[in-house]
Structures are given as structure tokens and as C-alpha cells.
Amino acid sequence: xxxxxxxxxxxxxxxxxxxxxxxxxxxxxxxxxxxxxxxxxxxxxxxxxxxxxxxxxxxxxxxxxxxxxxxxxxxxxxxxxxxxxxxxxxxxxxxxxxxxxxxxxxxxxxxxxxxxxxxxxxxxxxxxxxxxxxxxxxxxxxxxxxxxxxxxxxxxxxxxxxxx
Amino acid sequence: xxxxxxxxxxxxxxxxxxxxxxxxxxxxxxxxxxxxxxxxxxxxxxxxxxxxxxxxxxxxxxxxxxxxxxxxxxxxxxxxxxxxxxxxxxxxxxxxxxxxxxxxxxxxxxxxxxxxxxxxxxxxxxxxxxxxxxxxxxxxxxxxxxxxxxxxxxxxxxxxxxxxxxxxxxxxxxxxxxxxxxxxxxxxxxxxxxxxxxxxxxxxxxxxxxxxxxxxxxxxxxxxxxxxxxxxxxxxxxxxxxxxxxxxxxxxxxxxxxxxxxxxxxxxxxxxxxxxxxxxxxxxxxxxxxxxxxxxxxxxxxxxxxxxxxxxxxxxxxxxxxxxxxxxxxxxxxxxxxxxxxxxxxxxxxxxxxxxxxxxxxxxxxxxxxxxxxxxxxxxxxxxxxxxxxxxxxxxxxxxxxxxxxxxxxxxxxxxxxxxxxxxxxxxxxxxxxxxxxxxxxxxxxxxxxxxxxxxxxxxxxxxxxxxxxxxxxxxxxxxxxxxxxxxxxxxxxxxxxxxxxxxxxxxxxxxxxxxxxxxxxxxxxxxxxxxxxxxxxxxxxxxxxxxxxxxxxxxxxxxxxxxxxxxxxxxxxxxxxxxxxxxxxxxxxxxxxxxxxxxxxxxxxxxxxxxxxxxxxxxxxxxxxxxxxxxxxxxxxxxxxxxxxxxxxxxxxxxx
Numbered sequence: 001x002x003x004x005x006x007x008x009x010x011x012x013x014x015x016x017x018x019x020x021x022x023x024x025x026x027x028x029x030x031x032x033x034x035x036x037x038x039x040x041x042x043x044x045x046x047x048x049x050x051x052x053x054x055x056x057x058x059x060x061x062x063x064x065x066x067x068x069x070x071x072x073x074x075x076x077x078x079x080x081x082x083x084x085x086x087x088x089x090x091x092x093x094x095x096x097x098x099x100x101x102x103x104x105x106x107x108x109x110x111x112x113x114x115x116x117x118x119x120x121x122x123x124x125x126x127x128x129x130x131x132x133x134x135x136x137x138x139x140x141x142x143x144x145x146x147x148x149x150x151x152x153x154x155x156x157x158x159x160x161x162x163x164x
Numbered sequence: 165x166x167x168x169x170x171x172x173x174x175x176x177x178x179x180x181x182x183x184x185x186x187x188x189x190x191x192x193x194x195x196x197x198x199x200x201x202x203x204x205x206x207x208x209x210x211x212x213x214x215x216x217x218x219x220x221x222x223x224x225x226x227x228x229x230x231x232x233x234x235x236x237x238x239x240x241x242x243x244x245x246x247x248x249x250x251x252x253x254x255x256x257x258x259x260x261x262x263x264x265x266x267x268x269x270x271x272x273x274x275x276x277x278x279x280x281x282x283x284x285x286x287x288x289x290x291x292x293x294x295x296x297x298x299x300x301x302x303x304x305x306x307x308x309x310x311x312x313x314x315x316x317x318x319x320x321x322x323x324x325x326x327x328x329x330x331x332x333x334x335x336x337x338x339x340x341x342x343x344x345x346x347x348x349x350x351x352x353x354x355x356x357x358x359x360x361x362x363x364x365x366x367x368x369x370x371x372x373x374x375x376x377x378x379x380x381x382x383x384x385x386x387x388x389x390x391x392x393x394x395x396x397x398x399x400x401x402x403x404x405x406x407x408x409x410x411x412x413x414x415x416x417x418x419x420x421x422x423x424x425x426x427x428x429x430x431x432x433x434x435x436x437x438x439x440x441x442x443x444x445x446x447x448x449x450x451x452x453x454x455x456x457x458x459x460x461x462x463x464x465x466x467x468x469x470x471x472x473x474x475x476x477x478x479x480x481x482x483x484x485x486x487x488x489x490x491x492x493x494x495x496x497x498x499x500x501x502x503x504x505x506x507x508x509x510x511x512x513x514x515x516x517x518x519x520x521x522x523x524x525x526x527x528x529x530x531x532x533x534x535x536x537x538x539x540x541x542x543x544x545x546x547x548x549x550x551x552x553x554x555x556x557x558x559x560x561x562x563x564x565x566x567x568x569x570x571x572x573x574x575x576x577x578x579x580x581x582x583x584x585x586x587x588x589x590x591x592x593x594x595x596x597x598x599x600x601x602x603x604x605x606x607x608x609x610x611x612x613x614x615x616x617x618x619x620x621x622x623x624x625x626x627x628x629x630x631x632x633x634x635x636x637x638x639x640x641x642x643x644x645x646x647x648x649x650x651x652x653x654x655x656x657x658x659x660x661x662x663x664x665x666x667x668x669x670x671x672x673x674x675x676x677x678x679x680x681x682x683x684x685x686x687x688x689x690x691x692x693x694x695x696x697x698x699x700x701x702x703x704x705x706x707x708x709x710x711x712x713x714x715x716x717x718x719x720x721x722x723x724x725x726x727x728x729x730x731x732x733x734x735x736x737x738x739x740x741x742x743x744x745x746x747x748x749x750x751x752x753x754x755x756x757x758x759x760x761x762x763x764x765x766x767x768x769x770x771x772x773x774x775x776x777x778x779x780x781x782x783x784x785x786x787x788x789x790x791x792x793x794x795x796x797x798x799x800x801x802x803x804x805x806x807x808x809x810x811x812x813x814x815x816x817x818x819x820x821x
């Protein structure tokens with residue numbers, strides 16, 4: 001009896017599979033971007049930002065790039081995106097291993113503000129050097145005033161929201 | 165938040181006032197008043213920003229806005245303020261260097277219209293192709309070195325350069341003495357540079373037979389302008405003899421020189437003439453010459469004359485000259501600037517001369533007026549005025565008036581640089597701490613200005629500590645100690661001693677134990693800091709017996725017996741290296757505590773120490789210990805070894821009887 005049931009079920013599954021393959025969308029519904037998998041030991045630290053999947057943007061968390069390029073009538077959408085990637089790579093590379101959060105890029109008029117949380121891995125003096133260097137270099141590159149708005153944390157655990 | 169509340173309030177009052185206008189309007193309908201629409205006032209694009217800016221004053225609870233608003237990045241000491249700001253500027257310079265080294269990568273044009281300061285600077289070499297336009301551009305941008313190179317290139321290519329351009333170039337190189345100054349964009353470097361070293365400035369720095377002089381020689385038919393430029397340049401960098409020769413040459417040729425040229429000649433009268441009389445005659449003659457040539461004097465003339473007079477001693481005549489000059493220029497309609505008053509103060513209030521109250525009169529003139537910078541010496545006024553308030557007049561009310569004037573409008577811009585600012589506050593703090601009640605000083609001045617606007621130097625701190633000692637205001641000690649720790653003052657022997665002495669000498673009955681607790685904590689802090697000093701450090705604080713004794717006393721007052729024991733161990737162990745001995749009262753107190761806690765071994769160590777240090781009281785202490793505690797054989801043996809059988813046994817014998 002059970003064997004019969006299994007065969008039947010398998011057939012049903014097969015049938016289902018056949019019908020499924022006719023659809024185009026269900027395969028795409030499995031969204032993975034911006035989500036983190038639970039680790040075996042459940043000790044993987046997440047920040048608040050990481051803990052919230054992308055659909056929570058504008059509900060529980062906010063954007064990492066603030067600009068009006070993609071609004072109706074906005075200018076330079078492509079350039080803005082590429083520049084933002086450049087800024088992120090430059091900042092994380094210049095502040096080697098110091099940025100504990102995402103690099104937030106805010107554009108208002110011609111000013112770009114780069115915000116983020118850094119750990120206190122280097123002396124404040126060196127941090128000021130890097131601030132001056134990053135601001136000046138990026139303003140040469142992007143040809144507009146660039147400002148950094150940093151907050152520091154004594155311990156990386158300070159920004160852990162939960163462990164998964 | 166604060167701002168939004170004020171704006172809200174303001175909009176409320178605005179509403180009220182507009183309502184009342186409306187009422188008045190309704191009532192006056194019957195009168196048929198004609199409404200007059202006021203003429204439009206033309207505003208510049210930044211007027212509204214300026215207007216908003218005036219509503220915000222410096223917030224003393226926050227660090228200066230050039231620093232990041234983060235606990236880790238806010239500077240807490242003078243050294244911190246300087247290093248942080250300079251480090252940021254060093255970073256900016258590093259970026260400039262990267263751009264210079266890789267100029268070809270930075271030529272993309274993002275900004276529209278193009279902003280030249282974001283683009284790499286053009287480098288001129290021997291091979292560069294240049295035109296006259298390039299020269300005009302580099303002169304306009306004050307690139308002194310580049311201008312010289314471009315000029316030479318143009319000459320070599322056989323171009324003819326117009327007289328106007330030659331004059332412009334001469335002006336540039338004379339003003340900057342043929343070398344580039346600190347770029348305008350590096351403001352921190354300008355702010356922290358110590359420019360007030362007058363002696364350094366007042367020596368010949370003019371570059372002889374440099375490009376400026378070459379250029380001057382190549383100008384085939386020099387005009388009055390040419391002469392004016394080179395004379396002013398030479399005088400500015402104290403090449404006075406040659407400048408004087410050129411000055412005479414120009415006069416012989418019958419040129420009419422500008423007022424500024426005359427001013428520069430007057431300014432260096434000290435170098436041209438030896439005695440005071442000759443200087444004064446020289447000034448009078450030069451002014452006469454100006455009059456004959458029909459050149460109108462200006463503020464620069466006034467300040468130059470006063471500059472020379474201020475260096476001419478303390479005699480009555482000099483003061484009279486100054487008054488005469490001031491009234492003469494007043495009748496000419498020339499308004500004196502702060503720099504003028506600076507020279508007057510310097511002349512009237514000399515260290516050795518009579519006490520002069522001229523600052524009162526000057527303040528009456530200046531009170532509540534916003535000042536503009538008109539002369540380079542204007543930045544000396546506030547620091548000198550405060551110096552006179554403290555050292556010359558010792559007048560706190562006047563100091564308050566000067567300080568008030570400093571905060572009128574944008575007068576704070578005239579403070580000069582960081583060095584002058586800190587001297588200003590040093591005088592202000594010391595004067596105020598000694599002349600107004602300590603409580604008022606601490607709450608109105610110290611708490612407001614420290615640490616974000618001013619960090620007291622060790623000298624000022626010791627002055628404040630003295631006042632605390634005089635007023636027996638020990639409540640401030642914990643707060644001041646915290647500040648001293650953050651300002652790195654704890655390595656100063658005199659300050660540490662002062663704090664300890666104040667705590668030890670305080671005999672007032674304690675209302676609460678928190679103060680005793682914090683005193684003990686401070687004393688222990690001092691001990692730990694002194695104990696853990698870097699061996700290589702110069703000016704180390706010496707760990708004396710007296711200091712240890714005081715620390716121990718504070719600990720014992722707070723019943724910190726364990727820590728006191730550690731100090732005792734230290735005293736006993738390092739008897740050879742620690743200079744001096746603590747007071748016997750402290751050791752007695754320690755033994756009392758030992759007795760209280762029934763710890764004879766500790767007490768015996770202390771008695772041993774007493775006897776080693778040669779205190780005659782150790783016998784008394786030993787018998788006291790014997791009396792209060794029942795000692796075993798071992799302890800008795802040790803005690804008798806220290807003080808001898810006699811004293812102990814006599815005591816025991818007495819008890820038996």
C-alpha cells in the first residue's frame with residue numbers, strides 16, 4: 001500500500017514539475033541577494049543593516065546611496081552609480097579594515113557626504129590624516145566638495161545586532 | 165533642536181506682530197491711509213546665509229567644527245588640538261602630492277563649468293611653450309616661482325613683454341620676496357604657525373640680487389610705480405639701506421611716490437636712524453615731504469608713525485607726540501584701527517613706566533563696535549589689551565569689557581592665531597581667577613571655556629590650584645584632577661604636589677564621604693602614575709618619602725588599608741632609593757590602623773622602618789602596640805630587637821604591677 005502511495009505521489013510530483021516548467025516566474029521568486037544564511041554554529045554576527053533583507057529598505061532600514069539621479073528628470077544615473085562604487089572601493093581600501101559598516105554616500109546639490117562607522121584601530125591622529133586625504137583626493141576625483149562624517153566604535157561587537 | 169525652538173518662537177512673535185498689524189490696518193480703514201510699499205532692497209545671494217549665521221554663536225559645549233564630533237576624535241588637550249588639525253591638513257597635502265605625481269590621471273572634466281582648483285597645476289619646464297596669457301594667469305594666481313619661470317621662458321623665446329605686465333610681475337615678486345608663501349587653502353598651518361616671534365621677523369630677509377632686482381634693472385624706463393614697488397618690497401623684508409637709496413633716487417628724478425611707499429619708509433625709521441630724536445625728525449621730515457608732494461596720508465601712515473614711536477622708550481615727549489599725531493590724523497578724517505590702539509597701548513603701558521589708564525579711554529571709544537581688519541597689526545590688539553588688564557592694571561572689570569568686545573559681531577576673527585588666542589586666555593584666566601570669587605570663576609569662566617575653547621596651560625592650572633588652596637574650596641579638586649589628567653598635566657611635579665598638599669591640608673569636617681573617597685582615589689592615581697613613569701623620561705617626578713606619606717594619609721583617611729600597606733611596603737623595600745621620610749603622624753596613623761585590624765606583623769614592619777629612619781618616637785609606638793595587642797613570642801622578640809628590651813619590658817613590668 002505504501003509503495004503504491006509513494007509511486008502515486010512521485011507521479012504527482014513529476015506532473016507538477018512538468019507543469020511548473022511551463023511557468024517563467026516561480027524560479028525567479030527565490031531571492032537571495034542581501035540575505036544571510038544561518039551558519040552551522042549560529043555565531044555569525046550581523047549588523048542591523050545586514051540583519052534586514054532588502055525588502056525592509058525604507059521600512060526598517062535606509063538606503064546606502066542617497067541621490068536623486070534615478071528620480072524622474074534626475075541626471076547622471078549611470079555616472080552616479082559608477083562613482084559610488086569607486087568611492088566605496090576607495091574608502092574601504094584606504095581605511096584598510098577599519099570600516100565596520102557600509103559606506104553611506106549622500107549627495108546634496110554639489111556636495112557629497114560619506115558617512116560610516118569605523119573601529120578605533122588606529123590613533124585619532126592617523127584617522128584625521130586619512131580623513132583629510134580621503135576628502136581631498138575624492139574631491140579632486142569627483143570635482144566637488146567631499147566631506148566625511150564618521151563615528152567610531154571601540155569594539156566591533158558594539159554594532160552587532162544579532163548572531164545567526 | 166535649540167535652533168528650531170528659537171525659530172519657532174520667533175515665528176510666533178512674528179505672527180503676533182503681523183496680527184497686530186492687521187488689527188491696526190482694519191481699524192485705520194476709516195482714516196483712508198495710503199499704503200506705501202517699501203522699495204525693494206537688493207540682496208546678494210549669500211545675504212540670507214549671513215543673516216542665519218548671525219543667529220548662531222560659538223557653542224562652548226562642542227569642539228570646534230573642524231574636528232569630528234565623536235568622542236574618540238575630539239581633542240582634549242592643546243597638543244591634541246594642534247596635532248589633529250595638522251594631521252588632517254597633512255592628509256590633504258598627501259592628496260595634493262598624489263595629484264601632482266599623477267597629473268595625467270586627473271585631467272578628466274566632471275564639473276561644468278570647469279573648476280580649475282580641482283585640476284592639477286600646470287608644471288612649467290624649460291621646454292614649455294608659453295604665451296603672455298600664461299604669465300597673466302600665473303600672476304593672477306600668485307604663483308611666484310612659476311611666474312619667474314614663465315617670464316624667463318618668454319624672454320628666451322624673444323617675446324616682448326608689455327610694461328604693464330612687467331610691473332604686475334614686479335609687484336608680485338616684491339610682495340612675496342621671490343618665493344611662494346603658504347598656500348591660502350592650508351588654513352590650519354596659518355592658524356598654528358607661531359608668527360609672533362618679532363625678533364625673527366625683524367631682520368633682513370630680502371633676497372639680494374634676486375629675480376626682483378634683475379627685473380627692476382631690465383625695465384628700461386622705470387616709472388614712479390616701478391620705484392614704489394621695489395622700495396616697498398625691500399622695506400617689507402628690511403633691506404632698508406638699498407630701499408633708502410632708491411627712495412632718494414626716485415625723489416631726485418622728480419617722481420611722485422605713493423602713500424604706501426612713504427608708509428613703508430617711515431616704518432623702517434628704526435633701522436635708518438640711530439637716536440630717538442633723529443628718528444622723530446626723520447618722521448617729521450618724511451611727513452613734510454608727503455605734504456609738499458601732495459600725497460594724502462592714510463591709516464597706514466598713522467600706524468607706521470605709531471609703530472616707530474612705540475619703540476622710542478617711555479619718555480613724556482613720546483607720549484605727547486602720540487597724542488599730537490592722533491589728533492592730527494583725526495582732523496584729517498582718518499579713523500584709527502585696532503592696530504593704532506595697539507601701538508598706543510604698547511607705548512603707554514610699559515613694564516617699567518608709570519601705570520597708565522589709557523585702556524579705559526580706548527575701551528570707551530571701541531565698546532560694542534564691530535571692527536574690521538584694516539591693518540596687519542590689528543590682530544595684536546586683543547592679546548595686548550588683556551595683557552595690560554592683567555599685568556599693568558590688574559582690573560577685572562576692564563578685562564570683562566575687553567572680552568565682551570572680542571565677542572561683538574565677528575570681532576573674534578581679529579584674535580590672530582592660535583598662539584595669540586592661548587596667550588589671551590592665559591591672561592584672562594589668571595586675572596579672573598585671582599580677582600573674582602572662585603565659585604563665580606569656576607562656573608562662569610572655567611566651566612564654559614574649558615576644554616573646547618581653551619585648555620589651561622600648567623602655569624594657569626597652578627594659579628587656579630593656588631586659589632583653591634586660599635579659598636579652601638576642596639570640592640573642585642576631583643574635577644580639576646580629571647581635567648589635569650586629560651590635559652596631560654600630571655607629569656608636572658609642582659602641580660601634583662599642589663594637589664596633594666591641598667588634599668592633605670584640608671581639615672574641614674567632611675559632610676559626606678564621597679570627597680574622602682575621591683581624594684583617596686586621586687592619591688592612589690598619583691602614586692600609580694609616578695610609580696609607572698617611563699624610565700627614560702626627562703623631568704621625572706621623584707618619588708619622595710614625603711609624597712608617599714601624603715598618599716598614604718589620604719588612603720588611610722578613606723580606610724583603604726590594603727593600598728596603604730602597598731605604600732608601606734614600597735617605603736620599606738626602597739628605603740635606599742626613596743629620598744626623605746614621611747611625617748611621623750602618618751606612620752602613627754598607620755600603626756593605629758594596624759592595631760585596629762589586629763595585624764601586628766604590619767605594625768612591626770612600620771616600627772622597624774621608623775627606627776631605621778631615626779624617629780625617636782618608635783619606642784613609644786612599640787609600647788603602644790604591645791599594650792593594645794597581645795603579641796606572641798616571635799613578635800615580642802622582633803620588637804625588642806628594634807627598640808631594645810628596656811622600653812618594652814618596662815611597659816610590661818608596669819602592667820604586671
